[in-house]
Amino acid sequence: MITTDRMAAVDANAAALGVPRKQLMESSGNAIAREVRAVAEPGATVPLVCGRGNNGGDALVAARFLDEYDVAVALLGRPETIRTDIARENWEALEAAEIPAETVTDSRDFDLTRPDGDDPDVIVDAMLGSGVSGGLREPERTAAAAINASDAPVVAVDVPSGIDADTGEPTGGSESTADGGEAVAVNADRVVTFHDEKPGLASLDAEVTVADIGIPAAAERFTGPGDLLGLDRDPDSHKGDNGEVLIVGGGPYTGAPTLSALAALRAGADLVRVACPESVASEVQGFSPNLIVRALPGDRVGPAHVDRVASLAAGVDTVVLGPGFGGGDGTEAFVRGFLTAYAGRAVVDADALRIVPDVDTDADLICTPHQGELVGMGGETASDPTERTQLVREFAAEVGHTLLVKGAVDVIADGDDVRLNRTGNPGMTVGGTGDVLAGTVGALAAVTEPFRAAAVGAYVVGRAGDAAAEANGSGLVATDLPDRLPEAMRNE
Ligand SMILES: NC(=O)C1=CN([C@@H]2O[C@H](COP(=O)(O)OP(=O)(O)OC[C@H]3O[C@@H](n4cnc5c(N)ncnc54)[C@H](O)[C@@H]3O)[C@@H](O)[C@H]2O)[C@H](O)CC1
Numbered sequence: 314m315i316t317t318d319r320m321a322a323v324d325a326n327a328a329a330l331g332v333p334r335k336q337l338m339e340s341s342g343n344a345i346a347r348e349v350r351a352v353a354e355p356g357a358t359v360p361l362v363c364g365r366g367n368n369g370g371d372a373l374v375a376a377r378f379l380d381e382y383d384v385a386v387a388l389l390g391r392p393e394t395i396r397t398d399i400a401r402e403n404w405e406a407l408e409a410a411e412i413p414a415e416t417v418t419d420s421r422d423f424d425l426t427r428p429d430g431d432d433p434d435v436i437v438d439a440m441l442g443s444g445v446s447g448g449l450r451e452p453e454r455t456a457a458a459a460i461n462a463s464d465a466p467v468v469a470v471d472v473p474s475g476i477d478a479d480t481g482e483p484t485g486g487s488e489s490t491a492d493g494g495e496a497v498a499v500n501a502d503r504v505v506t507f508h509d510e511k512p513g514l515a516s517l518d519a520e521v522t523v524a525d526i527g528i529p530a531a532a533e534r535f536t537g538p539g540d541l542l543g544l545d546r547d548p549d550s551h552k553g554d555n556g557e558v559l560i561v562g563g564g565p566y567t568g569a570p571t572l573s574a575l576a577a578l579r580a581g582a583d584l585v586r587v588a589c590p591e592s593v594a595s596e597v598q599g600f601s602p603n604l605i606v607r608a609l610p611g612d613r614v615g616p617a618h619v620d621r622v623a624s625l626a627a628g629v630d631t632v633v634l635g636p637g638f639g640g641g642d643g644t645e646a647f648v649r650g651f652l653t654a655y656a657g658r659a660v661v662d663a664d665a666l667r668i669v670p671d672v673d674t675d676a677d678l679i680c681t682p683h684q685g686e687l688v689g690m691g692g693e694t695a696s697d698p699t700e701r702t703q704l705v706r707e708f709a710a711e712v713g714h715t716l717l718v719k720g721a722v723d724v725i726a727d728g729d730d731v732r733l734n735r736t737g738n739p740g741m742t743v744g745g746t747g748d749v750l751a752g753t754v755g756a757l758a759a760v761t762e763p764f765r766a767a768a769v770g771a772y773v774v775g776r777a778g779d780a781a782a783e784a785n786g787s788g789l790v791a792t793d794l795p796d797r798l799p800e801a802m803r804n805e
């Protein structure tokens with residue numbers, strides 16, 4: 314099962330793997346042609362009703378495959394207004410091949426009946442697919458009514474036009490109009506959908522076929538540029554809307570919490586506060602005027618700070634717990650106390666990790682252990698990648714939190730999902746890169762759900778590390794990474 318947003322991500326990942334969308338469109342068109350052959354004999358009359366997006370493009374390809382049928386392409390709109398290059402190229406290929414195609418610019422001209430007055434044998438509905446928004450507009454609305462009024466079987470491409478593939482509901486709501494004569498969506502008898510089942514299709518009264526269009530499994534299994542889609546800032550957003558993060562760390566170390574904080578800012582957080590022992594507070598502040606530092610009495614974070622940190626945490630989207638804490642009983646007691654009191658979202662790293670498996674918390678945690686820390690938490694690891702992935706997935710389900718297990722290939726898992734990340738390089742084994750990752754994931758978890766934040770965080774920090782390695786070779790240091798995050802987060 315795959316949602317529309319995830320499908321768009323996987324599609325972009327496939328392109329990055331060398332399987333461009335035009336190639337997928339070719340396979341989609343082929344799959345539509347197979348479905349037509351399954352319901353109608355050669356020679357049958359097959360109008361293909363095409364929108365100007367890629368859903369229509371799929372059917373423009375299908376028309377090329379259906380030589381043995383009496384096909385007629387109806388393009389809803391002028392060819393100059395076809396929205397994508399690949400759909401336009403397929404329109405031009407039809408024209409060049411002299412395959413019958415007409416354009417419908419006035420919906421009153423739209424007519425599906427044959428010259429002899431009969432219904433066609435099969436109608437292909439390729440008006441709108443996953444790119445639909447809102448209720449059907451003209452000429453699609455009138456065309457949908459005509460399709461629904463015909464007795465011919467209807468094969469819908471990807472999803473019946475006007476239906477939300479995620480919910481199965483009409484995109485404009487299901488209210489029928491006063492005269493009852495207009496359609497809210499196409500009623501399809503069959504749906505050829507691509508790559509995987511869509512959540513909303515099962516509830517429709519239609520036979521659904523899932524066509525394999527050649528998207529490599531790696532496009533889903535591994536993070537890629539598509540995973541960054543949809544993370545752009547809302548142009549109307551205000552300060553704080555793009556994430557407020559609290560980093561709790563430091564004591565024996567000052568660099569670790571600072572790296573996390575700078576990474577969180579570069580990963581897009583609006584406001585980053587660092588709560589650290591007063592012994593290091595001015596040093597942390599000295600690293601950057603962009604940070605807001607909150608000093609905790611003493612030189613180590615300990616149980617006496619739980620209330621203060623909990624009140625600071627109450628106002629933020631995510632807490633990052635652990636960078637530069639060092640070990641020790643006091644820190645452990647703090648982490649235990651804080652997690653017992655806290656019910657929000659937190660990234661847990663380094664010395665704080667050991668507490669997670671047996672603490673009673675309502676918090677939603679993203680744990681970022683390396684293999685050794687995973688074992689310290691009670692998890693298992695294996696040298697075989699498939700086995701290791703399975704073990705991480707099981708352990709995530711057991712602890713009930715999201716895990717991002719760092720390694721040459723990072724494994725990200727929660728109870729339901731697992732993803733692998735292969736960006737990054739051996740230069741990143743240098744100290745401090747884990748702190749950068751924790752801060753990055755913290756910032757992302759302020760704007761997206763934990764599993765995705767962890768997967769995208771691993772991907773972009775690895776990418777930033779790859780750019781840093783290109784510049785600095787094995788002289789890469791952790792401070793090279795935060796400034797490279799904005800470039801690494803561009804989805805190209
Ligand atoms: N991997 C994949 O996902 C693949 C998908 N394919 C097919 O592509 C479509 C999605 O294509 P897209 O261009 O994004 O969108 P649509 O064709 O669905 O619609 C685009 C177009 O329609 C206009 N529009 C939007 N809402 C309405 C409305 N309510 N009324 C009228 N017009 C509307 C809007 O202007 C848009 O520009 C997917 O479903 C698959 O069929 C690929 O071919 C293969 C890979």
Ligand SMILES: [K+]
Pocket residue numbers: 368438439440441442469470471472473474
């Ligand atoms: K459709």
